[in-house]
Amino acid sequence: MMAAAWLQGVARRVAIVAAAVILVPILLYATPSAGSTQTFAITVRYSRFMPAQFTVRRGTTVRFIITNTDPIDHEFILGDEAVQGHHENGTEPTHGQVPGEVSVPPGTVAETTYTFLRPGLLLIGCHAPGHYAYGMRGWVRVID
């Protein structure tokens, strides 16, 4: 009897831990509630965003913290295709004044904050020469 109860307790704890492991990331990252403020940590390694895909609820304000582990310059540009195209052909040497846009020098950490007001798909990209074409991009899906 005692053994069965002990096993039951262990199983319950395992279930709680498993649920936490599954649900916490979802709650924290995948679909933050509307109107909340969330923090997303992104690592840049080998000219890739990691992670590169996110889902947020409309109205969420996200603080993106980008760590560049590469020895080369990168940038984090959030916006639709028109924004990406503008930066791909633009000449601005650095970013940081516009929400969702920030330069990340080698070996540094930079951050930018953006509020997602409309549902849809926004893109993330780095427009240092050749980087976007190389595949340094991602997306944020905004849901209701």
Next chain:
Amino acid sequence: MRRHLGLIGIAALLLAAYASPALACAGLIGPNGAVNLVRTTTLAAHHNGVEHYFTAFSFQGGGGPFGSIVPLPGVPTKVERGGDWTLQRLVRETQRELQSEGLRAAAGLQDARVILETKIDALEITILEGGGAAVGRWAIEHGFILPPDAPEVLDFYASRSPIFMAARFDADEAKRRGQQLGDGTPIHLTIPLRNPWVPLRILALGKKSSDVVRADVYLLTEIRPALLPKFRRGMFVQYSAPASPGLLRDLRSDKGMGWMPANGMWLTHLAINSAAQDLTYDLAVDASGRERPSRVAAGLEPSRQLLRPLPRSDAPTAFPFVALVLGGAGAAWRARRRSA
């Protein structure tokens, strides 16, 4: 968005041999971003436990600096100007064979350490030791413009050998020296090494996946070498035969080539004609007779260990190994030079 800055670095390895100046350029990048996609020729010769690595930089016109970064399997004991025509002689040797028989079938937080600096003609050569990130930072601080794949590629090499050669080719200096378009500066590196090794993946640095990488790699070894990878799309063994007495005699007579034995060498010619996306490996060579080229050296599996250079005390003295570098030099370096 440094939109107007050219990217792309390119590396070329040429082990122990010579290449004709016209063929000996690596993918060098100018400050205007132009990339010279010229076929690369390299010779890697291995004798008495020493690799002689030869390559050449060609003057392609224009002005300002060009650069290259080349991974090396060990610390060179000597970096010097190569002979005048060794690479060309090798090309002629194998072309003749092809004509007679028809076409047979490339960190951390520590800074990079400068081991050696020298200047050969219009080339400024620096031998560096450091992790991929450290070498990348050094390159940027010295005006190189690294393409987006550079961090991964530099780590790919640094995990096996933390030795790199950075070469800056000053086109303005070349003009002052009277060099003409296509004139090459052969470089000869002497590296104590148990087995020859030729970095190939570095040749694809900065290229689009569909770009074609073309290179000629010559090997001169004491016995017929075992190669790895054996078969790869875009890699062809064009020639494999004992080196003729005439070839060895001619090579020995070139400047700085007295180390070349009079006989008993095996000549191998590999042609690389590969899409950049397929060039994910290096050339590992076993010239010991064990027929076991290293998968780590070929880049086919990761390792903590390096390419096993000979201990300094074991190294025969003053044997040449030749190499050349890749890179991209940019406006920053040029501006720095102007302000200096």
